[in-house]
Amino acid sequence: MTRTSLVTALAFVAASTLVASQEPLTWTAQQDHQNMKDQLGIKTLRPGPNGRAAAGAPDAANYDPEKANPYPNLPDPLTLKNGRQVTSARMWWDQRRPEIVEDFEREVIGRVPKNVPTVTWTLAKTVNTAVGGVPVIAKQLVGHVDNSSYPAISVDMQMALVMPAQATGPVPVLMMFGNGALPPSPQPAATGPASSAQQVIAGGWGYASINPASIQADNGAGLTRGIVGLVNKGQPRKPDDWGSLRAWAWGASRGLDYLVTDSAVDAKHIGIEGVSRFGKAALVAAAFEPRFAMVLVGSSGEGGAKLHRRNFGEAVENLTATNEYHWMAGNFLKYGATESAFGSRTANDLPVDAHELIALVAPRSVFISYGIPEKGDAHWLDHQGSYMAAVAAGPVFRLLGARDLGEKRDYHTATMPGVNVGLVGGELAWRQHDGGHEDRSNMTHFIEWANRLMKERR
Numbered sequence: 001m002t003r004t005s006l007v008t009a010l011a012f013v014a015a016s017t018l019v020a021s022q023e024p025l026t027w028t029a030q031q032d033h034q035n036m037k038d039q040l041g042i043k044t045l046r047p048g049p050n051g052r053a054a055a056g057a058p059d060a061a062n063y064d065p066e067k068a069n070p071y072p073n074l075p076d077p078l079t080l081k082n083g084r085q086v087t088s089a090r091m092w093w094d095q096r097r098p099e100i101v102e103d104f105e106r107e108v109i110g111r112v113p114k115n116v117p118t119v120t121w122t123l124a125k126t127v128n129t130a131v132g133g134v135p136v137i138a139k140q141l142v143g144h145v146d147n148s149s150y151p152a153i154s155v156d157m158q159m160a161l162v163m164p165a166q167a168t169g170p171v172p173v174l175m176m177f178g179n180g181a182l183p184p185s186p187q188p189a190a191t192g193p194a195s196s197a198q199q200v201i202a203g204g205w206g207y208a209s210i211n212p213a214s215i216q217a218d219n220g221a222g223l224t225r226g227i228v229g230l231v232n233k234g235q236p237r238k239p240d241d242w243g244s245l246r247a248w249a250w251g252a253s254r255g256l257d258y259l260v261t262d263s264a265v266d267a268k269h270i271g272i273e274g275v276s277r278f279g280k281a282a283l284v285a286a287a288f289e290p291r292f293a294m295v296l297v298g299s300s301g302e303g304g305a306k307l308h309r310r311n312f313g314e315a316v317e318n319l320t321a322t323n324e325y326h327w328m329a330g331n332f333l334k335y336g337a338t339e340s341a342f343g344s345r346t347a348n349d350l351p352v353d354a355h356e357l358i359a360l361v362a363p364r365s366v367f368i369s370y371g372i373p374e375k376g377d378a379h380w381l382d383h384q385g386s387y388m389a390a391v392a393a394g395p396v397f398r399l400l401g402a403r404d405l406g407e408k409r410d411y412h413t414a415t416m417p418g419v420n421v422g423l424v425g426g427e428l429a430w431r432q433h434d435g436g437h438e439d440r441s442n443m444t445h446f447i448e449w450a451n452r453l454m455k456e457r458r
Contacts, residue, residue, distance in 0.1 A: 024152055024234025029220030033322045035236050036330040041341030045333065048318030051380045062311050063379050071309040071348040072412060077359045077396050089400055100360060101288075103351040109284055110242035110329030112250055113231045117146035119157070121258040128165065129185035132198030135165035136206075137264075138182045143254055145227060153230040158214040159255050162197070163206035163264045172269035172454070173206040173259055174296070175252060177278035180211030196273070196440045203447040208259060212278060215251035216244045220326040227251065239330040245303065246329075248278070249285035256291055269293050269454055271365075275439050277327065279369075280304035287360035294365035294453075296446050298439030301381035303327055305368050307354050307389045308335075308347040313380035316347040354385075355392035355411070358428075362393070363402035365453055367429040369442040372419055376436035383432060387416045390430055402427040424449045 027035070037045070049061035062068065078086040078096065086096045105111045125140040143157035158180030164171065176196065183197065200207045212218070216226035224234050227247050237243075242250070252272055260267040271294035274282035279300030286295035297305050302314035303324075319328055320336030338344050358366055368390050371377030392411040394404030403426025407414050417423060422431035422445055429449055435441035 022152070022234060024229055025224045025236065027221060027224060027236075029322050029326070032220045032223055032236060033325055036239065036325070036333060039239055039330065040333060040337075042333060042337045042339075044339035045320055045336045046317045046338045048315050048321050048336075049313075051313065051378070061313050061315075061380065063313065065312070065384070068310055068312040068382075068385070070311050071346075074307070074309065074353050074355060074392055074411065075351065077356045077393070078399065086399070092396065092399060097360065100352055100356050104287075104357065104360075106240050106329070107331045107334075107351060108329060109246045110237075110331075111240050112242055112246060116227070116231055116250070117149065119143045119145050119254045119257065121159075125182070127182055127185055129183055130187050131162060131183050131201045132187075132190075132194060134201045136162050136183070136201060137165050138162045140182050141258060143251075143258070145230060147230055150230055150233045152234060153225055155227050155230055156214060157251055157254065158211040159258070160209045161206065161259070161262065161265075162201065162209070164201055164204060167204070167206075167264065170264060170266040171204060171206055172266050172271070172450070173208055174200050174271045174273055175208040175210060175255060175259070175292075176272075177212050177248065177252075177274040177281060178209035180209050180214060193440065196443045199440070199443040200447065203444070203451075205447065206265065208255060210252060210255045212244075212248040212251065212281065216247035218244060218277070218326075220322060223326055237330055241330060243326055243328045243330075243332075245277075245281050245284050245327045246288075248281040249288060252281070252285040253289045253291075256289065260291070269450075271295060271450065273298065273439065275299050276301070276437065277303075279439075280327065283357060283361075283366075286364065286366070287357050290364070292364070294367070294450050295361060296367045296369060296439060296442070298369045298442075299371060299377050299381055299437050300368075300386070305354055305358060305386040305389050306382045307385045307392075308350055309353055310382055310385035310388075312382040312385055313378070314382070316350075353389070355389040358389055358393035359396035362397045363400035363427060365427045365429070365450065366390075366393075367424070367431070367442070367446050367449060369439040369446070370432045371435045371437060371441065372432065375434070378437070384416055387430060388414060390428060394428060397426070397428050404428045405430055422449075427453065 050059040053060035139161045141159045145155040272282045272292045273296040275298035279298040280303045283297045286292045317336045320333045370383045388411040391414045397404045405423045433441035
């Protein structure tokens with residue numbers, strides 16, 4: 001080794017040691033948000049609509065269907081950037097899908113860094129208990145992320161795996177974003193409708209509850225902590241770094257790493273589920289993790305199955321504000337900018353939209369679930385906007401030999417079927433139940449749908 005290369009190597013080691021010894025930044029969400037605006041050259045962001053404002057107020061959200069489609073035409077998922085039509089499955093996998101993935105990673109949800117540390121799962125506890133009266137074996141698991149490169153931040157993912165005790169062989173498992181805890185023992189007295197967990201177990205499946213908060217905080221102040229902060233050694237994100245949605249999805253994939261090693265789990269039939277912001281995360285997880293065989297997307301709204309280009313309820317500008325921007329890549333802020341170094345941009349400038357996120361799951365199985373506003377699944381979520389996205393994703397499912405919703409109209413004119421009317425005949429499914437902001441009311445329908453599809457493939 002020459003003297004120059006030795007000096008360079010020693011300088012690198014010294015710099016790495018200095019970074020590793022630094023404490024992570026402690027910023028408010030407002031400070032972190034401003035830092036990202038500064039990186040992007042954004043001076044002013046448009047304020048998002050207010051879902052609680054009275055109708056007619058200047059900041060009120062739009063709920064008029066006549067004004068809901070200012071940008072009626074969506075990017076075509078089957079047209080390459082060079083204008084060529086995608087006419088075969090090979091063109092989709094080799095050319096078009098990578099284009100869509102790149103756009104989502106760069107502009108919308110962010111990239112998973114190449115240097116993410118490894119995760120080691122350990123079994124903390126095993127209990128024999130019951131869920132809904134059905135005997136189960138429940139395991140408490142901890143996924144420790146190697147933090148030897150930056151000991152100032154620890155990430156220990158919490159997950160519980162609950163399996164029917166009397167199963168005679170491997171069974172399907174639904175991973176659910178939840179509290180990551182063991183079921184209560186003894187089980188509490190039954191009150192109200194059966195929980196999602198109870199319905200899953202009653203259906204002969206197992207479930208895994210994974211705690212997203214143990215992966216990444218649900219706020220902007222936490223972006224210098226959690227898995228995002230660990231990889232960045234406590235420093236701020238770059239514009240194309242991952243946000244919380246992608247981090248939660250990454251954590252679900254690491255939980256999946258464990259599940260496929262458990263002999264009680266049918267490794268080919270593991271699904272992912274979430275509601276609201278975790279419905280967004282479940283869709284992202286399924287889109288980017290091909291080992292998930294199915295996904296139940298519950299009441300996901302803007303940033304999930306709802307079209308960004310729709311002006312109905314929650315909007316892109318809500319996701320670029322300080323209370324939600326952390327879900328997304330920093331670059332997503334550009335689409336809420338009204339004054340910046342690059343001018344003004346809107347949702348219509350996004351290179352992709354929600355229908356293409358749904359299409360990334362194809363030909364695997366997607367069940368999109370909503371409730372009704374009268375029970376608390378608010379108009380804010382734009383149920384119709386998600387239905388349009390599902391319809392617009394249909395051509396990709398068909399190209400890959402899967403069945404779509406069966407809707408004969410295109411997304412411009414298609415309207416939702418009635419409440420409790422399921423379009424569940426294919427790999428792409430839709431059902432609006434008569435409950436609130438939950439997918440518990442669709443869980444039995446989801447399990448029946450998934451069981452039928454699994455039986456068809458055998």
